[in-house]
Amino acid sequence: MTSPSRSHARYRKLVFLTWFLTLDLIMFGAFVRLTDSGLGCPDWPGCYGHLSPLGASAHIERALEAMPYGPVSVGKAWIEMVHRYIGMILGMLIIGITVMAWRHRRILGQTPRLATVILVAVCVQGAFGAWTVTHRLMPLVVTTHLVLGMGLLALMTWLAAREKAHAPVPADAARWRPWMILGLGILFVQLALGGWVSTNYAALACMDFPTCHGQWLPPMDFHGGYSLVRGLGHLPSGEMISQEALTAIHWTHRNFAIAVFALLGVLGWRLRAVPGLAGPARLLLALLALQLLTGLTTIFFQWPLLIAVLHNGGAAGLVLVGVTMLLRLSQAGKPSRIAP
Incomplete structure (x- = not known):
């Protein structure tokens, strides 16, 4: 037995x-x-x-x-x-x-x-x-x-x-739990936007940075770009998707990343010295830096396969680190459970 x-x-x-x-x-x-x-x-x-x-x-x-x-x-x-x-x-x-x-x-x-x-x-x-x-x-x-x-x-x-098992998280760290929930929420919005870029092959719609086509607000077709029920490469009307629509898809993903970096970056920085959270917080900051590097490299080197896969892997890494931190914040003030 x-x-x-x-x-x-x-x-x-x-x-x-x-x-x-x-x-x-x-x-x-x-x-x-x-x-x-x-x-x-x-x-x-x-x-x-x-x-x-x-x-x-x-x-x-x-x-x-x-x-x-x-x-x-x-x-x-x-x-x-x-x-x-x-x-x-x-x-x-x-x-x-x-x-x-x-x-x-x-x-x-x-x-x-x-x-x-x-x-x-x-x-x-x-x-x-x-x-x-x-x-x-x-x-x-x-x-x-x-x-x-x-x-x-x-x-x-x-x-x-x-x-x-991990070191016990102090009870006062629990105040960061709502912020981590918000951070994961906007991260998943960014994942959806990034998936929309990838599935519409819009990764190279803007070939310069930080501007797009040399402009902060280039010509964009948000209605066409974010028409959801349609086939690959086409608009609901059956027409081919326009460059302006692809630009809108890329530009939205690129600029929403600012919100993700700002919130998760602040969380990682503030929690980097908290017992039980220091390791994941530092990894969170490293993954954010990796995402910035791979995102820029994807643009400047025209979407090399290895870098693009790493960019997707970095997004997955942000999910697993964010969830780990959320679980530990949910256990703040409780003794660490040592698994046998």
Whole structure:
């Protein structure tokens, strides 16, 4: 018979493994999007009805002959399918976490509700992954898929952070909790704006900085840029999306970043010496600096793949650090829970 401490240790290992895989999947999802591999296999869940691109080689060859520079190629098919395989593994691990959370809820000393919410969230995320393909990379669906992925990472981070010991946070630090909630809120707005930039291929709509096309307020079409229900590269009317619309998308994301940097930067600076928060606060400041560097590099070097993936990874890092700090602020004044 398994001892309570061993059951808890296994649960903790599974949670941290799943959290790490969630972060990896978000990074790989960015790679899928940035390499234009989202339609590498234009059906779902298989690849032309096969389990892998190996069985679909004839279909891929015909697609390549019809469109040599189209969305389908052997490399893109493998990139897309590996992303799906990792997603399926993640789903199975989360099922395992949920089962253990219910089965050992007395041993763990925690309600299994969060694990159950995570299970529902990964199912919804899987559905949006399928709709991303079936709706032919519709920007609204792809952006929602990205934001939900970050939300799943936030939930997994909360679950994992509960299992990690840390120095007790002083009770008076709790006054920063509402500000951290606000900071995470505007961060997710920025994530949605950034996803909208990426899914509309507007990253290079402004090639200079800090101005855009040499102007602080360049000609912009916000109505067209933020028309939500439309196909990729088109307006609801069916016309091609204009440069002014792409500029509006890019300009909004760039300038809203000021609010994110200001609030999270102040929080990181003020909390950098607070026991139990010093490490995450310093990491928050470092990640903000990384985001600024990768964002500028993306513009000046015309969106190099590695830098663009790092920019997405930095955003994920801000989510996990912000959630960790919020959890610790919520526990301010309480003794640190030392996991076995």
